[in-house]
Amino acid sequence: MTSPSNAQLREILVDMVMARTQSGRLWNLQRQGQVGTVAPIDGHEATIVAAVHALETEHDWVAPQYREPLALRRYGPEILERFMLYSLGHPAGGHIPEPIRVLPNQISLGTQIPHAVGIAWGMTLRSEPGVALVFFGDGSSSEGDFYEAGNLAGVLNAPVVMLCVNNQWAISTPVHQQTAAESFAAKAAGFGIPGIKVDGNDAAAVYDAVDEARSRALAGKGPTLVEAVIYRLGAHTTADDPTRYVPPEDLEAARRNDPILRLRSQLEELGLWDDDAQAATEAEAMDLLDKALDAAKAMPLSPDAVLDHCFSADTQRLERQRADLLEAGQREDR
Amino acid sequence: MTSPSNAQLREILVDMVMARTQSGRLWNLQRQGQVGTVAPIDGHEATIVAAVHALETEHDWVAPQYREPLALRRYGPEILERFMLYSLGHPAGGHIPEPIRVLPNQISLGTQIPHAVGIAWGMTLRSEPGVALVFFGDGSSSEGDFYEAGNLAGVLNAPVVMLCVNNQWAISTPVHQQTAAESFAAKAAGFGIPGIKVDGNDAAAVYDAVDEARSRALAGKGPTLVEAVIYRLGAHTTADDPTRYVPPEDLEAARRNDPILRLRSQLEELGLWDDDAQAATEAEAMDLLDKALDAAKAMPLSPDAVLDHCFSADTQRLERQRADLLEAGQREDR
Amino acid sequence: MENPLEDVATSDLTMLQAINETLHAEMARDDRVVVLGEDVARNGGVFRATEGLFEKFGEQRVVDTPISEAVIAGATVGLAIAGLVPVAEIQFLGFSYQAMHQLAGQVARLRYRTQGRFDPSITIRAPFGGGVRTPELHSDSLEAQFANMAGLKIAMPATAADAKGLLAASIREPDPVLFLEPLRGYRGIRGDVPDGEHLVPLGVARTAREGDDIVIIAWSYQVELACRAADTLRSEGLSVRVLDLRTIVPLDIEAIATAVSHCGRAVVVQESCETGGFASEVIATISDECFWDLEAPVARVSGYDVPYPVGMLEDHYVPDEARIIAAVRHTLELA
Amino acid sequence: MENPLEDVATSDLTMLQAINETLHAEMARDDRVVVLGEDVARNGGVFRATEGLFEKFGEQRVVDTPISEAVIAGATVGLAIAGLVPVAEIQFLGFSYQAMHQLAGQVARLRYRTQGRFDPSITIRAPFGGGVRTPELHSDSLEAQFANMAGLKIAMPATAADAKGLLAASIREPDPVLFLEPLRGYRGIRGDVPDGEHLVPLGVARTAREGDDIVIIAWSYQVELACRAADTLRSEGLSVRVLDLRTIVPLDIEAIATAVSHCGRAVVVQESCETGGFASEVIATISDECFWDLEAPVARVSGYDVPYPVGMLEDHYVPDEARIIAAVRHTLELA
Numbered sequence A, B: 001m002t003s004p005s006n007a008q009l010r011e012i013l014v015d016m017v018m019a020r021t022q023s024g025r026l027w028n029l030q031r032q033g034q035v036g037t038v039a040p041i042d043g044h045e046a047t048i049v050a051a052v053h054a055l056e057t058e059h060d061w062v063a064p065q066y067r068e069p070l071a072l073r074r075y076g077p078e079i080l081e082r083f084m085l086y087s088l089g090h091p092a093g094g095h096i097p098e099p100i101r102v103l104p105n106q107i108s109l110g111t112q113i114p115h116a117v118g119i120a121w122g123m124t125l126r127s128e129p130g131v132a133l134v135f136f137g138d139g140s141s142s143e144g145d146f147y148e149a150g151n152l153a154g155v156l157n158a159p160v161v162m163l164c165v166n167n168q169w170a171i172s173t174p175v176h177q178q179t180a181a182e183s184f185a186a187k188a189a190g191f192g193i194p195g196i197k198v199d200g201n202d203a204a205a206v207y208d209a210v211d212e213a214r215s216r217a218l219a220g221k222g223p224t225l226v227e228a229v230i231y232r233l234g235a236h237t238t239a240d241d242p243t244r245y246v247p248p249e250d251l252e253a254a255r256r257n258d259p260i261l262r263l264r265s266q267l268e269e270l271g272l273w274d275d276d277a278q279a280a281t282e283a284e285a286m287d288l289l290d291k292a293l294d295a296a297k298a299m300p301l302s303p304d305a306v307l308d309h310c311f312s313a314d315t316q317r318l319e320r321q322r323a324d325l326l327e328a329g330q331r332e333d334r
Numbered sequence C, D: 001m002e003n004p005l006e007d008v009a010t011s012d013l014t015m016l017q018a019i020n021e022t023l024h025a026e027m028a029r030d031d032r033v034v035v036l037g038e039d040v041a042r043n044g045g046v047f048r049a050t051e052g053l054f055e056k057f058g059e060q061r062v063v064d065t066p067i068s069e070a071v072i073a074g075a076t077v078g079l080a081i082a083g084l085v086p087v088a089e090i091q092f093l094g095f096s097y098q099a100m101h102q103l104a105g106q107v108a109r110l111r112y113r114t115q116g117r118f119d120p121s122i123t124i125r126a127p128f129g130g131g132v133r134t135p136e137l138h139s140d141s142l143e144a145q146f147a148n149m150a151g152l153k154i155a156m157p158a159t160a161a162d163a164k165g166l167l168a169a170s171i172r173e174p175d176p177v178l179f180l181e182p183l184r185g186y187r188g189i190r191g192d193v194p195d196g197e198h199l200v201p202l203g204v205a206r207t208a209r210e211g212d213d214i215v216i217i218a219w220s221y222q223v224e225l226a227c228r229a230a231d232t233l234r235s236e237g238l239s240v241r242v243l244d245l246r247t248i249v250p251l252d253i254e255a256i257a258t259a260v261s262h263c264g265r266a267v268v269v270q271e272s273c274e275t276g277g278f279a280s281e282v283i284a285t286i287s288d289e290c291f292w293d294l295e296a297p298v299a300r301v302s303g304y305d306v307p308y309p310v311g312m313l314e315d316h317y318v319p320d321e322a323r324i325i326a327a328v329r330h331t332l333e334l335a
């Protein structure tokens, strides 16, 4: 097991600050009607960024839920570019280009966990030296897919890291109504695999846990379930009003434990971060986001793109529908 | 916790012997083409019978998988009568009459577990003093329904007893390919409920475990997962050829541990059982089965019964279909 | 059975308000009614359909479940067996796929399997339908798939009054009902809703517009679009009838036959993809019942045969007034 | 693309043998092909469809899974992403309900969601269909439900040769294919199967019987019944065409239109319940394509609108030759 170096921790903080800055900007853009629903990242940065920094991007796959994209910068600038397309509702937002080993957002909760197990299994069949890391929420852990996938991963000894991002809430449902289990890590016993619970606001701890899980997986020792305990600092999404259900005192306490403040002060003490670094990173984040958004807005889209990529080639029915659709367009143009 | 008295153990043995005898007879009847697929009970008798003897039939519900019916005699002779109808493929086989608190067989693996949780939950809402006992196999435990139901039961603290009948096989799949978990009882940790592993060939141990789980549930302490470890002594069903996959030496060892032999010798030592008792019980079992089968065969059935009980009353479409069906019947009669 | 709205006191409500009020009324009326689902209690549902129920009826009868659609549906079976009247919410119809084995295999078959021993008095509510730029699987129209699962009734109201009348009837119905609520209708459809008791029987279609030249057959939000199209065409002198199916199971075959026989021409509108959509069933039914009265083929206006698309493509996918009008004109022009 | 059977060496095989041989051949041909499912390895499948694969290709490529249909389907998505070509078995189609969220929401949408980044080269095999007295949910014909889930192709062979040709094509296809095997056909259908490479393209219907008076449109085992009916009626001097759809998605619309336009009359046979069955889609398609050529309404012969029934009632539910013949006669008699 290797702990992250200070240089790595600094890279992690950069990505964390970028993610939070961009998430806040997107929130505002949503309010202005410029992008679709946004799921803010506040509070999740250390867990997602540090986990991904423990991976080898060339070999390791990431299967996100939906809150992660802004924190997956390490996999390349294309992630942000595609996420802006996604946020606009452009179909190309789902196409993360080769050879980037990141799946697009998953809306159907828990369904990406079997995919990750399948990828991990497939990599062993092809003797590829990688793992699949799958993110899912405390809420998603209640879906049958989580359990079926964890159980299969255990039986197959698949090189998968199952990372439960326990932000204490699933929309309005608190963890104690999600499960009576002692922890989400405790669910690993049902799969016969190790379960580790870490402080998800501690970037180094998350890095270590994922790094260890990854090493185990690569050594042929199978899957690990990691629970990262954090707190959702924002709303569930732009469509949600958390004041209806989040106790203000809990939120206050959680804010004092903000993962960014924590890593910042640690790096500030080491002289690796300061207000200028913060401001510069925020400015760059805004700039990157605006550029990506502009590029996304400039991406062309023809109406009949709605019919593309359903199948590898149009069926007779799709040919007829394409003709219909183009005709309807012409009617409107008239 | 109350252990079963000797008198109770004797009643349990009677039901066990009846079940095995009738199961063997049904197997032969299937071979003669008289009844449909049969799932033999051999090896499961102690677990099922003893579990049911720990219940109060007036209040407690039983949700079986499909191997149990012959061992549910304690709930009344109607169970056998209906099971004969079921074995013939008569629709009335699914109708276990009021007020018997037993659900019909469930073919879709694991789906009865959520039902049992719903029943248990419903009983608490209605302040009824009962529990729901649900049987399911080691194989069925891999379905999402098992986990989702167990997790919900934990959250709701529902008075349900989840009894995993671990007979080591799911058709041809051995338990180590079903899960890497240390045991099926270990899966209880994922639900935050107690998990107990018992020797399912030991009727008293099963009785005690279910009795304890039931008491806990009635005391408002919530669900329990009980794993009863046994061995499937017969084929999966009449459609299966276990010689393709069951190691003969394992089967031999399991036969030496036959739950009926075990309880018999215990009761024989106490002077409560002998060859005559055995022969008389077997004879009665055969007699009951034959009578129930004859009654089932005499049960009338009209062709358009196929349309009954889909809805509480025929829809316009069903009215048309009923007319069609009767017309088709008339064509054939001509 | 249906109250003519003229004779009763009414309130102007959105469809969402009508649903919420009906849930309140039915829970007050029958204490066996329990509401369960994701975020239905303290949060009052992500669309506020269950708002206030938790405060009024308490945590025993209004229950937030874990995110487990299969066990939400599966538990309703057990609750019904135990004598309760469950009203479950699937947060979006697209996530009923997670519960399909319980819905199709269990909820729909409890009565048949037990030959009437148990009444599956189960209502499953779910929002669905497009036009509001939701993420994937939130908009999908899956009614045709459910219609092929014998044993389920399927209510798809198009007005606020019907939302009340059909929901009350669904909850009181001894058969399981899938009650589908159009997302665009929650706030986008409003109208007079009878105060007090109001029941609309399942299986009785409604004539939303009178007309003689052609009939548009629709259900749920598409009735709204069909009415707009009919009104537009009326101003051009065309007499367009609109038939609102209200429930697709039971299907009011007689109402369809009467309308189509009268008009001789028909258009069916649905939001689902074309292949295997419920419009096909309507067309097959028309062919069975009144082929000889048809003066032209029945047109279908549908989504296309692709998954429900992302936001920027939605408007090219979802049938709109223009496409309906084009189909009506086309059908009227045919020899 | 299709070999005329006269020119090639053939063997007389049951449909089951054809499927088993094809799995052997495709696994030998492409080492990316992996087989997964319940009891597919050492047991060779509960019907022996995968017999011998485990022995020949080993435990890496032929894998018994836990009883978890959702993850069987879900893992195929991951395997395909990782560059494998998964061929999964769902032990009975009725248990695909447990996997519906993965099949409809994931397998079917991987290409669309990723706009072509990944090829979902996934084949899901499942036996289904009645007539063999199976327990509940083993017989259900769910093809219409899948046909409404855009993104899935659906192959339903009716002959042993097509079982081979369509299965080989399905496995090599870059789109996901649901490959449905009729239980009654496993041993009940046999015939000449070309030795060696034999591919039948997805989306091309087959004329199983030539004829001019009327066409019976069917798929899977119902083609067998339709052919028997056609042969019986031929002996009475009627010329009955039989069109075997082979795949319902893609649907060979042109072949349907040609056959119906030629004959002017048609009967569609399906085993699923009537409402929302795929026959409705065929009828709607006929209405779209050749309404003016129709001389009578297209008849449907279907199961009824109830869950697939228990053994003693099965024969009253499943369409048989007599019901098909009656529908043909009736349709021919109509003015």
Ligand SMILES: Cc1ncc(C[n+]2csc(CCOP(=O)(O)OP(=O)(O)O)c2C)c(N)n1
Pocket (backbone or CB within 6 Å): A067, A107, A108, A109, A110, A136, A137, A138, A139, A140, A141, A167, A169, A170, A171, A232, A236, C038, C067, C091, C095, C098
């Ligand atoms: C299968 C499914 N059910 C329900 C939903 C609706 N839904 C969207 S997000 C959400 C809560 C998820 O909670 P969690 O997994 O903890 O993730 P978080 O939002 O907290 O990051 C729900 C219920 C969904 N998207 N998919």
Ligand SMILES: Cc1ncc(C[n+]2csc(CCOP(=O)(O)OP(=O)(O)O)c2C)c(N)n1
Pocket (backbone or CB within 6 Å): B067, B107, B108, B109, B110, B136, B137, B138, B139, B140, B141, B167, B169, B170, B171, B232, B236, D038, D067, D091, D095, D098
């Ligand atoms: C959902 C579902 N998947 C698959 C099957 C097919 N099947 C019938 S029995 C069985 C094995 C069940 O094993 P287990 O639960 O251990 O019960 P046992 O037969 O050993 O008593 C399988 C796979 C089914 N009936 N239902």
Ligand SMILES: [Mg+2]
Pocket (backbone or CB within 6 Å): A137, A138, A139, A165, A166, A167, A168, A169, A170, A171
């Ligand atoms: Mg959460």
Ligand SMILES: [Mg+2]
Pocket (backbone or CB within 6 Å): B137, B138, B139, B165, B166, B167, B168, B169, B170, B171
């Ligand atoms: Mg077993």
